[in-house]
Amino acid sequence: MNQRTRRRFLVAAALSAAACLQPTRARAGDAEACFTASEEGQRLRDEGRLREARARFITCGGAACPDLVQSDCAGWLSDVEARVPTLILSAQDEQGHDVAEVRVTIDGAPLAARLDGKAVEVDPGERVLRFERAGNAHVALRLVVREGEKLRRVSVRLVRAGAPGGAAAAPREDRAAPPAGVPLLPITLGGVAAVAGGAYAAFGLSARADADRLRATCAPRCDEADVDAVRTKILAANVAFGVGVAALGGAAAALLLRRAEPAAPAAAAAVHVVPLPGGAAAAVGARF
Template identity: 80%
Template sequence: MNQRTARRSLVVAAALAALACLQPARARAGDAEACFTASEEGQRLRDEGRLREARARFIACGAAACPALVRSDCAGWLADVTARVPTLILSAQDEQGQDVADVQVTLDGAPLAARLDGKAVEVDPGEHVLRFERAGSAPVALRLVVREGEKLRRVSARLVRPATVRAGAATPGGGAITRGGGAIAPREDQAASPPASSLLLPIALGGVALAGGVAYAALGLSARADADRLRTTCAPRCAEADVDAVRTKVIAANVAFGVGVAALGGAVAALLLRGPVPAAPAAAAVHVVPLRGGAAAALGARF
Protein backbone atom coordinates (compact mmCIF):
# COMPACT_ATOMS: atom_id res chain seq x y z
CA MET A 1 0.00 0.00 0.00
CA ASN A 2 1.51 3.36 -1.07
CA GLN A 3 1.65 6.51 1.04
CA ARG A 4 -1.43 8.16 -0.58
CA THR A 5 -3.60 5.15 0.14
CA ALA A 6 -2.50 5.00 3.73
CA ARG A 7 -3.26 8.71 4.23
CA ARG A 8 -6.76 8.28 2.75
CA SER A 9 -7.46 5.38 5.11
CA LEU A 10 -6.50 7.47 8.12
CA VAL A 11 -8.88 10.28 7.05
CA VAL A 12 -11.80 7.88 6.62
CA ALA A 13 -11.16 6.29 10.01
CA ALA A 14 -11.07 9.70 11.71
CA ALA A 15 -14.36 10.71 10.06
CA LEU A 16 -16.05 7.50 11.18
CA ALA A 17 -14.82 8.00 14.72
CA ALA A 18 -16.15 11.58 14.79
CA LEU A 19 -19.53 10.43 13.45
CA ALA A 20 -19.74 7.74 16.08
CA CYS A 21 -19.15 10.31 18.80
CA LEU A 22 -21.67 12.73 17.29
CA GLN A 23 -24.65 10.28 17.23
CA PRO A 24 -24.95 9.87 21.04
CA ALA A 25 -24.73 13.64 21.42
CA ARG A 26 -27.59 14.13 18.95
CA ALA A 27 -29.59 11.42 20.70
CA ARG A 28 -29.05 13.07 24.07
CA ALA A 29 -30.12 16.42 22.64
CA GLY A 30 -33.32 14.85 21.25
CA ASP A 31 -34.09 13.22 24.62
CA ALA A 32 -33.64 16.50 26.45
CA GLU A 33 -35.98 18.29 24.04
CA ALA A 34 -38.62 15.60 24.54
CA CYS A 35 -38.26 15.99 28.31
CA PHE A 36 -38.78 19.76 28.16
CA THR A 37 -41.81 19.29 25.88
CA ALA A 38 -43.38 16.73 28.23
CA SER A 39 -42.78 19.06 31.16
CA GLU A 40 -44.52 21.99 29.45
CA GLU A 41 -47.45 19.88 28.25
CA GLY A 42 -47.89 18.39 31.73
CA GLN A 43 -48.16 21.83 33.31
CA ARG A 44 -50.69 22.96 30.70
CA LEU A 45 -52.85 19.85 31.15
CA ARG A 46 -52.69 20.21 34.92
CA ASP A 47 -53.95 23.80 34.73
CA GLU A 48 -56.80 22.67 32.45
CA GLY A 49 -57.93 20.08 35.00
CA ARG A 50 -56.89 17.11 32.85
CA LEU A 51 -54.96 15.59 35.71
CA ARG A 52 -54.68 12.04 34.39
CA GLU A 53 -53.06 13.19 31.14
CA ALA A 54 -50.82 15.60 33.04
CA ARG A 55 -49.60 12.77 35.26
CA ALA A 56 -48.53 10.75 32.20
CA ARG A 57 -46.48 13.72 30.95
CA PHE A 58 -44.79 14.21 34.31
CA ILE A 59 -43.87 10.53 34.40
CA ALA A 60 -42.23 10.94 30.99
CA CYS A 61 -40.20 14.01 31.94
CA GLY A 62 -39.09 12.34 35.17
CA ALA A 63 -37.35 9.51 33.32
CA ALA A 64 -33.66 8.82 33.92
CA ALA A 65 -32.73 10.06 30.40
CA CYS A 66 -33.96 13.57 31.20
CA PRO A 67 -31.74 16.31 32.66
CA ALA A 68 -31.48 16.32 36.43
CA LEU A 69 -33.19 19.71 36.80
CA VAL A 70 -36.17 18.61 34.70
CA ARG A 71 -36.43 15.31 36.59
CA SER A 72 -36.54 17.14 39.91
CA ASP A 73 -39.34 19.51 38.84
CA CYS A 74 -41.40 16.74 37.23
CA ALA A 75 -41.10 14.53 40.32
CA GLY A 76 -42.62 17.27 42.47
CA TRP A 77 -45.40 17.97 39.99
CA LEU A 78 -46.13 14.25 39.69
CA ALA A 79 -46.62 13.89 43.44
CA ASP A 80 -48.94 16.92 43.52
CA VAL A 81 -51.08 15.75 40.58
CA THR A 82 -51.34 12.21 41.92
CA ALA A 83 -52.74 13.54 45.19
CA ARG A 84 -55.29 15.70 43.34
CA VAL A 85 -56.70 13.00 41.01
CA PRO A 86 -60.23 12.04 42.28
CA THR A 87 -61.33 8.40 42.51
CA LEU A 88 -64.80 6.83 42.43
CA ILE A 89 -66.09 3.48 43.65
CA LEU A 90 -68.92 2.41 41.33
CA SER A 91 -71.71 -0.01 42.22
CA ALA A 92 -75.15 -1.02 40.94
CA GLN A 93 -78.14 -2.95 42.28
CA ASP A 94 -81.05 -4.77 40.65
CA GLU A 95 -84.77 -4.56 41.51
CA GLN A 96 -84.27 -6.62 44.66
CA GLY A 97 -81.41 -4.45 45.87
CA GLN A 98 -78.77 -7.09 45.11
CA ASP A 99 -75.35 -6.01 43.85
CA VAL A 100 -74.67 -6.73 40.17
CA ALA A 101 -71.27 -6.74 38.47
CA ASP A 102 -72.09 -7.20 34.76
CA VAL A 103 -72.54 -3.46 34.25
CA GLN A 104 -70.73 -1.20 31.81
CA VAL A 105 -70.09 2.41 32.76
CA THR A 106 -69.20 5.33 30.50
CA LEU A 107 -67.94 8.75 31.54
CA ASP A 108 -69.16 11.58 29.28
CA GLY A 109 -69.65 9.00 26.52
CA ALA A 110 -66.17 7.44 26.86
CA PRO A 111 -65.69 3.93 28.35
CA LEU A 112 -64.80 4.02 32.04
CA ALA A 113 -65.44 0.50 33.38
CA ALA A 114 -66.29 -2.67 31.48
CA ARG A 115 -67.37 -4.40 34.71
CA LEU A 116 -67.97 -3.41 38.31
CA ASP A 117 -65.30 -5.10 40.44
CA GLY A 118 -65.38 -2.86 43.49
CA LYS A 119 -62.08 -1.18 42.68
CA ALA A 120 -61.68 2.58 42.62
CA VAL A 121 -61.43 4.26 39.22
CA GLU A 122 -59.73 7.58 38.51
CA VAL A 123 -61.51 10.51 36.85
CA ASP A 124 -60.70 14.14 36.21
CA PRO A 125 -62.32 16.82 38.39
CA GLY A 126 -65.36 18.68 37.06
CA GLU A 127 -68.95 18.01 36.00
CA HIS A 128 -69.50 14.60 34.43
CA VAL A 129 -72.30 12.27 33.31
CA LEU A 130 -71.97 8.63 34.35
CA ARG A 131 -74.09 6.14 32.39
CA PHE A 132 -74.71 2.64 33.77
CA GLU A 133 -75.83 -0.01 31.26
CA ARG A 134 -76.74 -3.65 31.81
CA ALA A 135 -78.33 -6.16 29.46
CA GLY A 136 -82.07 -6.41 30.08
CA SER A 137 -82.23 -3.26 32.22
CA ALA A 138 -83.03 0.35 31.49
CA PRO A 139 -79.86 2.50 31.40
CA VAL A 140 -79.31 4.98 34.21
CA ALA A 141 -77.53 8.33 33.79
CA LEU A 142 -76.16 10.20 36.80
CA ARG A 143 -74.86 13.76 36.69
CA LEU A 144 -72.29 14.64 39.34
CA VAL A 145 -69.58 17.18 40.12
CA VAL A 146 -66.25 15.62 41.12
CA ARG A 147 -63.83 17.70 43.18
CA GLU A 148 -60.04 17.69 43.17
CA GLY A 149 -58.56 15.43 45.82
CA GLU A 150 -61.89 13.62 46.39
CA LYS A 151 -60.96 10.00 47.03
CA LEU A 152 -63.08 6.83 47.13
CA ARG A 153 -66.40 8.58 46.49
CA ARG A 154 -69.17 6.00 46.28
CA VAL A 155 -71.57 6.26 43.32
CA SER A 156 -74.42 3.76 43.01
CA ALA A 157 -77.22 3.20 40.48
CA ARG A 158 -80.47 1.20 40.67
CA LEU A 159 -81.08 -0.81 37.48
CA VAL A 160 -84.54 -2.20 36.73
CA ARG A 161 -86.15 -3.93 33.79
CA PRO A 162 -87.91 -1.56 31.34
CA ALA A 163 -91.25 -3.36 31.82
CA THR A 164 -91.24 -2.55 35.54
CA VAL A 165 -90.53 1.15 35.19
CA ARG A 166 -93.56 3.09 36.29
CA ALA A 167 -94.64 5.63 33.72
CA GLY A 168 -93.86 9.16 34.83
CA ALA A 169 -92.17 7.97 38.06
CA ALA A 170 -88.50 7.91 37.11
CA THR A 171 -85.87 8.87 39.62
CA PRO A 172 -83.39 11.70 38.80
CA GLY A 173 -80.85 9.05 37.85
CA GLY A 174 -83.20 7.41 35.36
CA GLY A 175 -84.23 4.39 37.50
CA ALA A 176 -87.72 3.51 38.64
CA ILE A 177 -89.40 4.28 41.92
CA THR A 178 -89.92 0.96 43.66
CA ARG A 179 -91.86 -0.30 46.66
CA GLY A 180 -90.76 -3.33 48.61
CA GLY A 181 -87.94 -4.04 46.16
CA GLY A 182 -90.13 -4.23 43.06
CA ALA A 183 -91.15 -1.57 40.58
CA ILE A 184 -94.77 -0.46 40.38
CA ALA A 185 -96.60 -0.49 37.06
CA PRO A 186 -100.11 0.93 36.68
CA ARG A 187 -102.92 -1.33 35.54
CA GLU A 188 -104.26 -0.48 32.13
CA ASP A 189 -107.88 -0.54 33.27
CA GLN A 190 -107.10 1.90 36.08
CA ALA A 191 -105.32 4.30 33.73
CA ALA A 192 -108.04 4.13 31.09
CA SER A 193 -111.15 4.70 33.23
CA PRO A 194 -111.52 7.35 35.96
CA PRO A 195 -112.90 6.36 39.38
CA ALA A 196 -116.62 6.67 39.95
CA SER A 197 -116.04 9.34 42.61
CA SER A 198 -114.94 11.79 39.92
CA LEU A 199 -118.51 11.71 38.55
CA LEU A 200 -120.21 12.69 41.82
CA LEU A 201 -119.67 16.42 41.40
CA PRO A 202 -121.02 16.62 37.81
CA ILE A 203 -124.04 14.50 38.79
CA ALA A 204 -124.77 16.66 41.85
CA LEU A 205 -124.48 19.88 39.90
CA GLY A 206 -126.66 18.45 37.16
CA GLY A 207 -129.35 17.67 39.75
CA VAL A 208 -129.16 21.23 41.07
CA ALA A 209 -129.48 22.58 37.53
CA LEU A 210 -132.55 20.42 36.91
CA ALA A 211 -134.17 21.47 40.18
CA GLY A 212 -133.46 25.12 39.41
CA GLY A 213 -135.09 24.81 36.01
CA VAL A 214 -138.20 23.18 37.45
CA ALA A 215 -138.48 25.81 40.20
CA TYR A 216 -138.02 28.62 37.68
CA ALA A 217 -140.77 27.26 35.50
CA ALA A 218 -143.20 26.69 38.36
CA LEU A 219 -142.62 30.06 40.05
CA GLY A 220 -142.65 31.92 36.76
CA LEU A 221 -145.96 30.42 35.68
CA SER A 222 -147.50 31.09 39.12
CA ALA A 223 -146.30 34.72 39.14
CA ARG A 224 -147.62 35.27 35.63
CA ALA A 225 -151.02 33.82 36.56
CA ASP A 226 -151.28 36.02 39.66
CA ALA A 227 -150.24 39.11 37.70
CA ASP A 228 -152.92 38.43 35.04
CA ARG A 229 -155.51 37.98 37.78
CA LEU A 230 -154.61 41.30 39.42
CA ARG A 231 -154.71 43.16 36.10
CA THR A 232 -158.23 41.94 35.41
CA THR A 233 -159.65 42.40 38.92
CA CYS A 234 -158.11 45.35 40.72
CA ALA A 235 -155.50 47.12 38.62
CA PRO A 236 -154.33 49.78 39.11
CA ARG A 237 -155.56 49.91 42.74
CA CYS A 238 -154.59 46.45 43.91
CA ALA A 239 -153.53 45.79 47.50
CA GLU A 240 -149.82 46.24 48.20
CA ALA A 241 -149.65 42.79 49.79
CA ASP A 242 -150.96 41.13 46.61
CA VAL A 243 -148.46 43.06 44.48
CA ASP A 244 -145.56 42.13 46.82
CA ALA A 245 -146.53 38.47 46.62
CA VAL A 246 -146.25 38.56 42.83
CA ARG A 247 -142.90 40.36 43.03
CA THR A 248 -141.57 37.77 45.51
CA LYS A 249 -142.47 34.97 43.13
CA VAL A 250 -140.74 36.77 40.25
CA ILE A 251 -137.58 37.24 42.32
CA ALA A 252 -137.64 33.60 43.44
CA ALA A 253 -138.09 32.46 39.84
CA ASN A 254 -135.09 34.54 38.73
CA VAL A 255 -133.00 33.16 41.59
CA ALA A 256 -133.94 29.60 40.65
CA PHE A 257 -133.04 30.34 37.03
CA GLY A 258 -129.62 31.75 38.03
CA VAL A 259 -128.89 28.77 40.26
CA GLY A 260 -129.88 26.35 37.51
CA VAL A 261 -127.66 28.05 34.91
CA ALA A 262 -124.71 28.23 37.30
CA ALA A 263 -125.10 24.60 38.31
CA LEU A 264 -125.31 23.52 34.68
CA GLY A 265 -122.12 25.42 33.87
CA GLY A 266 -120.40 23.86 36.89
CA ALA A 267 -121.42 20.37 35.80
CA VAL A 268 -120.00 20.92 32.32
CA ALA A 269 -116.77 22.35 33.76
CA ALA A 270 -116.42 19.43 36.16
CA LEU A 271 -116.85 16.95 33.32
CA LEU A 272 -114.22 18.70 31.23
CA LEU A 273 -111.67 19.17 34.00
CA ARG A 274 -111.87 15.80 35.71
CA GLY A 275 -108.73 13.67 35.16
CA PRO A 276 -108.05 9.92 35.22
CA VAL A 277 -106.79 10.17 38.80
CA PRO A 278 -107.86 13.37 40.57
CA ALA A 279 -105.06 14.82 42.67
CA ALA A 280 -107.46 16.41 45.13
CA PRO A 281 -111.25 16.48 45.55
CA ALA A 282 -112.85 19.34 43.68
CA ALA A 283 -115.04 21.76 45.53
CA ALA A 284 -117.63 23.97 43.94
CA ALA A 285 -119.94 26.60 45.35
CA VAL A 286 -122.84 28.56 43.88
CA HIS A 287 -123.30 32.12 45.16
CA VAL A 288 -126.69 33.77 44.52
CA VAL A 289 -127.31 37.44 45.31
CA PRO A 290 -130.95 38.61 45.12
CA LEU A 291 -131.37 41.92 43.35
CA ARG A 292 -134.34 44.20 42.91
CA GLY A 293 -136.34 42.74 40.09
CA GLY A 294 -134.05 39.70 39.67
CA ALA A 295 -130.96 37.90 40.95
CA ALA A 296 -127.27 37.35 40.14
CA ALA A 297 -125.54 33.96 40.40
CA ALA A 298 -121.84 33.05 40.37
CA LEU A 299 -120.14 29.66 40.37
CA GLY A 300 -116.84 29.15 42.18
CA ALA A 301 -114.79 25.99 41.85
CA ARG A 302 -111.54 24.74 43.46
CA PHE A 303 -109.59 21.88 41.85
Protein backbone atom coordinates (compact mmCIF):
# COMPACT_ATOMS: atom_id res chain seq x y z
CA MET A 1 0.00 0.00 0.00
CA ASN A 2 1.62 3.25 -1.12
CA GLN A 3 1.63 6.44 0.91
CA ARG A 4 -1.28 8.06 -0.99
CA THR A 5 -3.46 4.96 -0.72
CA ARG A 6 -2.65 4.56 2.98
CA ARG A 7 -3.40 8.23 3.62
CA ARG A 8 -6.68 7.98 1.73
CA PHE A 9 -7.64 4.94 3.79
CA LEU A 10 -6.88 6.75 7.06
CA VAL A 11 -8.75 9.86 6.00
CA ALA A 12 -11.71 7.78 4.84
CA ALA A 13 -11.77 6.02 8.20
CA ALA A 14 -11.64 9.36 9.99
CA LEU A 15 -14.44 10.68 7.82
CA SER A 16 -16.57 7.65 8.57
CA ALA A 17 -15.99 8.04 12.30
CA ALA A 18 -16.72 11.73 12.10
CA ALA A 19 -19.91 11.05 10.19
CA CYS A 20 -21.04 8.63 12.89
CA LEU A 21 -19.98 10.59 15.95
CA GLN A 22 -20.70 14.12 14.71
CA PRO A 23 -23.57 13.90 12.21
CA THR A 24 -24.44 17.56 12.53
CA ARG A 25 -20.91 18.66 11.67
CA ALA A 26 -19.80 16.38 8.89
CA ARG A 27 -22.32 14.33 6.95
CA ALA A 28 -21.07 11.60 4.65
CA GLY A 29 -21.63 13.71 1.52
CA ASP A 30 -19.84 16.73 3.01
CA ALA A 31 -16.93 14.54 4.10
CA GLU A 32 -16.48 13.14 0.60
CA ALA A 33 -16.58 16.66 -0.86
CA CYS A 34 -13.90 17.74 1.62
CA PHE A 35 -11.68 14.82 0.70
CA THR A 36 -12.15 15.47 -3.03
CA ALA A 37 -11.29 19.17 -2.61
CA SER A 38 -8.16 18.20 -0.68
CA GLU A 39 -6.90 15.89 -3.43
CA GLU A 40 -7.76 18.31 -6.24
CA GLY A 41 -6.02 21.14 -4.42
CA GLN A 42 -2.80 19.15 -4.14
CA ARG A 43 -2.91 18.22 -7.82
CA LEU A 44 -3.56 21.80 -8.95
CA ARG A 45 -0.78 23.09 -6.69
CA ASP A 46 1.71 20.63 -8.18
CA GLU A 47 0.66 21.75 -11.69
CA GLY A 48 1.36 25.39 -10.84
CA ARG A 49 -2.34 26.38 -10.91
CA LEU A 50 -2.04 28.04 -7.54
CA ARG A 51 -5.18 30.17 -7.64
CA GLU A 52 -7.41 27.17 -8.34
CA ALA A 53 -5.56 25.15 -5.69
CA ARG A 54 -6.19 27.87 -3.12
CA ALA A 55 -9.94 27.73 -3.79
CA ARG A 56 -9.92 23.97 -3.14
CA PHE A 57 -7.93 24.35 0.08
CA ILE A 58 -10.35 27.00 1.31
CA THR A 59 -13.17 24.51 0.74
CA CYS A 60 -11.54 21.59 2.53
CA GLY A 61 -10.31 23.84 5.32
CA GLY A 62 -13.82 24.99 6.20
CA ALA A 63 -15.67 24.23 9.41
CA ALA A 64 -17.89 21.66 7.68
CA CYS A 65 -14.90 19.35 7.15
CA PRO A 66 -13.40 16.92 9.68
CA ASP A 67 -10.57 18.17 11.86
CA LEU A 68 -7.93 16.01 10.15
CA VAL A 69 -8.75 17.39 6.71
CA GLN A 70 -9.08 20.95 8.04
CA SER A 71 -5.61 20.82 9.57
CA ASP A 72 -3.90 19.62 6.39
CA CYS A 73 -5.76 22.03 4.13
CA ALA A 74 -5.02 24.99 6.40
CA GLY A 75 -1.29 24.28 6.11
CA TRP A 76 -1.47 23.87 2.34
CA LEU A 77 -3.53 27.05 2.03
CA SER A 78 -0.90 29.05 3.91
CA ASP A 79 1.84 27.67 1.65
CA VAL A 80 -0.06 28.46 -1.55
CA GLU A 81 -0.93 31.98 -0.38
CA ALA A 82 2.77 32.73 -0.01
CA ARG A 83 3.56 31.32 -3.46
CA VAL A 84 0.89 33.10 -5.54
CA PRO A 85 2.60 35.92 -7.53
CA THR A 86 1.02 39.36 -7.85
CA LEU A 87 1.46 42.04 -10.54
CA ILE A 88 0.75 45.78 -10.52
CA LEU A 89 -0.31 46.71 -14.05
CA SER A 90 -0.14 50.20 -15.57
CA ALA A 91 -0.25 51.81 -19.00
CA GLN A 92 0.57 55.25 -20.40
CA ASP A 93 -0.52 57.03 -23.53
CA GLU A 94 1.83 58.59 -26.08
CA GLN A 95 2.28 61.65 -23.85
CA GLY A 96 3.27 59.50 -20.88
CA HIS A 97 -0.01 60.01 -19.00
CA ASP A 98 -1.51 57.15 -17.02
CA VAL A 99 -4.63 55.61 -18.55
CA ALA A 100 -7.12 53.42 -16.69
CA GLU A 101 -9.59 52.28 -19.37
CA VAL A 102 -7.40 49.40 -20.46
CA ARG A 103 -8.48 45.78 -20.71
CA VAL A 104 -5.86 43.14 -19.90
CA THR A 105 -5.91 39.43 -20.66
CA ILE A 106 -3.44 36.75 -19.65
CA ASP A 107 -2.89 33.82 -22.01
CA GLY A 108 -6.19 34.81 -23.66
CA ALA A 109 -8.23 34.78 -20.43
CA PRO A 110 -9.59 37.98 -18.79
CA LEU A 111 -7.33 39.39 -16.08
CA ALA A 112 -8.41 43.02 -15.52
CA ALA A 113 -11.32 45.02 -16.97
CA ARG A 114 -9.52 48.29 -16.17
CA LEU A 115 -6.32 49.43 -14.48
CA ASP A 116 -7.02 50.70 -10.96
CA GLY A 117 -3.53 50.39 -9.48
CA LYS A 118 -4.39 47.34 -7.38
CA ALA A 119 -2.28 44.19 -7.47
CA VAL A 120 -3.69 41.24 -9.41
CA GLU A 121 -2.88 37.60 -8.79
CA VAL A 122 -1.57 35.31 -11.52
CA ASP A 123 -0.19 31.80 -11.70
CA PRO A 124 3.58 31.31 -12.07
CA GLY A 125 5.15 30.42 -15.40
CA GLU A 126 5.67 31.96 -18.83
CA ARG A 127 2.70 34.25 -19.50
CA VAL A 128 1.53 36.58 -22.26
CA LEU A 129 -0.25 39.75 -21.15
CA ARG A 130 -2.27 41.65 -23.75
CA PHE A 131 -3.19 45.31 -23.12
CA GLU A 132 -6.10 46.71 -25.16
CA ARG A 133 -7.63 50.22 -25.27
CA ALA A 134 -10.06 51.75 -27.71
CA GLY A 135 -8.25 53.76 -30.37
CA ASN A 136 -4.85 52.28 -29.51
CA ALA A 137 -2.85 49.41 -30.91
CA HIS A 138 -2.78 46.53 -28.50
CA VAL A 139 0.47 45.56 -26.77
CA ALA A 140 1.46 41.96 -26.06
CA LEU A 141 3.97 41.49 -23.29
CA ARG A 142 5.64 38.14 -22.69
CA LEU A 143 7.18 37.55 -19.28
CA VAL A 144 8.14 34.81 -16.85
CA VAL A 145 6.29 35.07 -13.53
CA ARG A 146 8.04 33.46 -10.57
CA GLU A 147 6.51 31.79 -7.54
CA GLY A 148 6.41 34.08 -4.52
CA GLU A 149 7.04 37.20 -6.65
CA LYS A 150 4.92 39.94 -5.08
CA LEU A 151 3.93 43.40 -6.38
CA ARG A 152 5.93 43.15 -9.59
CA ARG A 153 5.36 46.31 -11.65
CA VAL A 154 4.48 45.83 -15.31
CA SER A 155 4.01 48.94 -17.45
CA VAL A 156 3.44 49.50 -21.18
CA ARG A 157 3.03 52.52 -23.45
CA LEU A 158 0.08 52.56 -25.85
CA VAL A 159 0.22 54.32 -29.22
CA ARG A 160 -2.53 55.29 -31.64
CA ALA A 161 -3.69 52.57 -33.99
CA GLY A 162 -2.03 53.08 -37.36
CA ALA A 163 0.84 55.13 -35.92
CA PRO A 164 4.41 54.00 -36.77
CA GLY A 165 5.14 50.92 -34.69
CA GLY A 166 1.52 50.73 -33.59
CA ALA A 167 -0.25 48.79 -36.35
CA ALA A 168 -2.95 46.62 -34.80
CA ALA A 169 -2.22 43.88 -37.36
CA ALA A 170 1.33 43.54 -36.09
CA PRO A 171 1.23 42.82 -32.33
CA ARG A 172 4.25 44.16 -30.53
CA GLU A 173 5.89 42.31 -27.67
CA ASP A 174 7.54 44.54 -25.13
CA ARG A 175 10.33 42.66 -23.45
CA ALA A 176 12.46 43.73 -20.54
CA ALA A 177 15.55 45.61 -21.66
CA PRO A 178 18.50 43.21 -21.91
CA PRO A 179 21.18 43.64 -19.26
CA ALA A 180 24.26 45.63 -20.13
CA GLY A 181 26.58 43.59 -22.33
CA VAL A 182 29.69 41.94 -21.01
CA PRO A 183 32.68 44.28 -21.52
CA LEU A 184 34.40 42.02 -24.03
CA LEU A 185 36.98 44.56 -25.20
CA PRO A 186 38.43 45.31 -21.74
CA ILE A 187 38.40 41.61 -20.87
CA THR A 188 40.15 40.67 -24.11
CA LEU A 189 42.80 43.36 -23.72
CA GLY A 190 43.31 42.37 -20.09
CA GLY A 191 43.89 38.78 -21.20
CA VAL A 192 46.42 39.95 -23.79
CA ALA A 193 48.20 41.94 -21.08
CA ALA A 194 48.33 38.90 -18.80
CA VAL A 195 49.73 36.63 -21.54
CA ALA A 196 52.26 39.27 -22.59
CA GLY A 197 53.37 39.67 -18.99
CA GLY A 198 53.96 35.94 -18.70
CA ALA A 199 55.93 35.90 -21.97
CA TYR A 200 58.01 38.87 -20.81
CA ALA A 201 58.92 37.08 -17.60
CA ALA A 202 59.72 33.80 -19.37
CA PHE A 203 61.91 35.32 -22.10
CA GLY A 204 63.60 37.68 -19.66
CA LEU A 205 64.50 34.99 -17.15
CA SER A 206 65.71 32.65 -19.90
CA ALA A 207 67.87 35.39 -21.49
CA ARG A 208 69.38 36.27 -18.12
CA ALA A 209 70.20 32.62 -17.36
CA ASP A 210 71.84 32.14 -20.79
CA ALA A 211 73.84 35.38 -20.45
CA ASP A 212 75.12 34.34 -17.00
CA ARG A 213 76.15 30.96 -18.40
CA LEU A 214 78.07 32.54 -21.29
CA ARG A 215 79.88 34.97 -18.97
CA ALA A 216 80.94 32.08 -16.77
CA THR A 217 82.09 29.75 -19.56
CA CYS A 218 83.27 31.54 -22.68
CA ALA A 219 83.25 35.34 -22.33
CA PRO A 220 84.60 37.30 -24.12
CA ARG A 221 85.10 34.73 -26.92
CA CYS A 222 81.66 33.09 -26.99
CA ASP A 223 80.22 31.69 -30.19
CA GLU A 224 78.29 34.35 -32.12
CA ALA A 225 75.27 32.05 -32.51
CA ASP A 226 74.96 31.70 -28.72
CA VAL A 227 75.22 35.47 -28.30
CA ASP A 228 72.55 36.04 -30.98
CA ALA A 229 70.24 33.60 -29.21
CA VAL A 230 70.49 35.65 -26.02
CA ARG A 231 69.84 38.87 -27.94
CA THR A 232 66.75 37.33 -29.60
CA LYS A 233 65.30 36.38 -26.22
CA ILE A 234 65.96 39.90 -24.90
CA LEU A 235 64.18 41.38 -27.94
CA ALA A 236 61.23 39.01 -27.47
CA ALA A 237 61.00 39.99 -23.81
CA ASN A 238 60.95 43.68 -24.73
CA VAL A 239 58.26 43.12 -27.37
CA ALA A 240 56.14 41.19 -24.89
CA PHE A 241 56.58 43.99 -22.36
CA GLY A 242 55.45 46.57 -24.92
CA VAL A 243 52.41 44.51 -25.88
CA GLY A 244 51.46 44.06 -22.22
CA VAL A 245 51.71 47.77 -21.44
CA ALA A 246 49.74 48.72 -24.55
CA ALA A 247 47.01 46.13 -23.89
CA LEU A 248 46.71 47.17 -20.25
CA GLY A 249 46.38 50.80 -21.26
CA GLY A 250 43.79 49.89 -23.89
CA ALA A 251 41.74 47.94 -21.34
CA ALA A 252 41.77 50.88 -18.93
CA ALA A 253 40.74 53.29 -21.72
CA ALA A 254 37.92 50.98 -22.85
CA LEU A 255 36.56 50.76 -19.30
CA LEU A 256 36.63 54.54 -18.89
CA LEU A 257 34.85 55.05 -22.21
CA ARG A 258 32.28 52.42 -21.31
CA ARG A 259 31.44 54.16 -18.04
CA ALA A 260 31.30 57.59 -19.63
CA GLU A 261 29.04 56.48 -22.52
CA PRO A 262 27.18 53.30 -21.49
CA ALA A 263 24.83 53.48 -24.49
CA ALA A 264 27.55 53.98 -27.10
CA PRO A 265 28.34 51.11 -29.48
CA ALA A 266 31.30 48.96 -28.64
CA ALA A 267 34.66 50.30 -29.71
CA ALA A 268 36.98 48.38 -31.99
CA ALA A 269 40.55 48.59 -30.78
CA ALA A 270 43.85 47.36 -32.13
CA VAL A 271 47.30 47.05 -30.61
CA HIS A 272 50.32 47.73 -32.86
CA VAL A 273 53.83 46.69 -31.81
CA VAL A 274 56.94 47.52 -33.83
CA PRO A 275 60.20 45.77 -32.84
CA LEU A 276 63.17 48.11 -32.57
CA PRO A 277 66.83 47.42 -31.89
CA GLY A 278 67.07 46.65 -28.21
CA GLY A 279 63.33 46.99 -27.56
CA ALA A 280 59.95 47.71 -29.12
CA ALA A 281 57.44 50.50 -29.70
CA ALA A 282 53.75 49.87 -29.05
CA ALA A 283 50.60 51.86 -29.78
CA VAL A 284 46.91 51.23 -29.15
CA GLY A 285 44.22 52.61 -31.45
CA ALA A 286 40.43 52.53 -31.31
CA ARG A 287 37.61 53.09 -33.79
CA PHE A 288 34.26 54.35 -32.39
